[in-house]
Amino acid sequence: MKNYILKRLGLMVITFFIIIFMIFVFIKLMPNFYQVGLGQDPEVYQKWLENQGYNKPIVTQFFMWIGNIVRDGDFGISFHKNNVPVATYVLTRLPRTIRINIFPFLISVPIGITFGIIAALKKNKLTDHAISIGVVFFISVPMFVVAVLLQYFLVYEWKILPEAKVDNLAPLFSKQAILTRILPIFVLSLGTIAGWTRSLRAELTETLTSEFMLLARAKGLTKGQATVRHALRNAFVPFAPAIIGGFISLLGGSLIIERTFGITGIGGAFLEALEQPKGIPDYPMFMMLNMFYVSIGLLAAIIGDLSYGIIDPRIRIGGGKSWLKDI
Known part of the structure; x- marks a missing residue:
């Protein structure tokens, strides 16, 4: 290793x-x-x-x-920023990217896992179809389209939120910061939830139909016991590295979403x-x-690759x- x-x-x-x-x-x-x-x-x-x-x-x-x-x-x-060193300028912008991306990450992980498990356990039933329709919609539709529509209706038409742009100078947990960050956090969460729901549903669905699951049921385990003890653990092997990689990738931010909501x-x-x-x-x-x-x-x-060996010693x-x- x-x-x-x-x-x-x-x-x-x-x-x-x-x-x-x-x-x-x-x-x-x-x-x-x-x-x-x-x-x-x-x-x-x-x-x-x-x-x-x-x-x-x-x-x-x-x-x-x-x-x-x-x-x-x-x-x-x-030269376009008054001769400031680019390293200094980038480091001043990095915390704002992390702040706007960390909350969607923390929200989307548990929700995406929950929806993925429910969809897999309710395969081909009404619940699965409803979740799948939502997943396909939010994966297919560009997030900036969703962002613009939400800005139009929630800010300009219905006036539920005060501003369409983020107040970058407001204290992190102030009322102004929360109200102006709700939309970008919600939009960033939607695409991530949809992606992780689809991935976990696919992995867990395949695992539930594996031969070792039939063997576990034949040995006397209930469906719930077999799912928790064996299916989920195996389904998370390819899914968990995506979470780790996603945590690191949040440093990069989102070009289009940051421009749409005026995030510096x-x-x-x-x-x-x-x-x-x-x-x-x-x-x-x-x-x-x-x-x-x-x-x-x-x-x-x-x-992400190295985490495979940590999650499953057999891979290591x-x-x-x-x-x-x-x-």
Whole structure:
């Protein structure tokens, strides 16, 4: 297991650098890359050009950029944000993304698990059909459509909620913060609940029809005992890593939902980096956010894979034997 973890970590690092290098090269090939700082303080702009290794080969520039990050923690400066370091700017936006995503995650996990279990136990009955219709609807319809409709009716037509946008400066548990965050939390929860309900229903339905469940019933266990002791445990093996990965992925936020509700989080910063005057994106900000998203995606994937062995020791043993055999 130790060797397998080291192997996966090594592959993750290699994959990370390949992806980041490709993004770096594509950005450097943009015709307006070195116009990003025009109109700014000439001294600051010249220092930035030197840090970028202007007129040097792209590979050299890439390693200079990585060296600045490793040595000084310097991801560059944002000329469109008053020359503020992009790392500082992103870190100020990250807590807002976490705050708006943590509540949907905590809400959707138990609800999604409950609906998935009910749908599987009531397979092909009215309850299952009702849950399945809701799941198909909220998976098929884009969440920003649901968000806009809820804003229109709850805020502008029925005036149940005071504002359509989130008050980012309100204290977390104040009345204003709660009222303006109800809609985005509800919208973010719907899609996650639907996805996890569908996944758990599929896994549990397959498990309930397995041969070992028939054997458990033949040995005298009731349907409820067999389900709790055997079916649920086996159904959660592929489902639990998705929960762990989802917890890590919430750091990335949602670009469209953040824009729809005016949330000044990571997703909004990513869009702001692209939507700049004169069509010149904020390249340093864009590169750091790409590093952030790639690292979050790879980290969620590897932790999800490794969690299989923690949840089910048989997978850990099998993985260890397979890895030793490869050696």
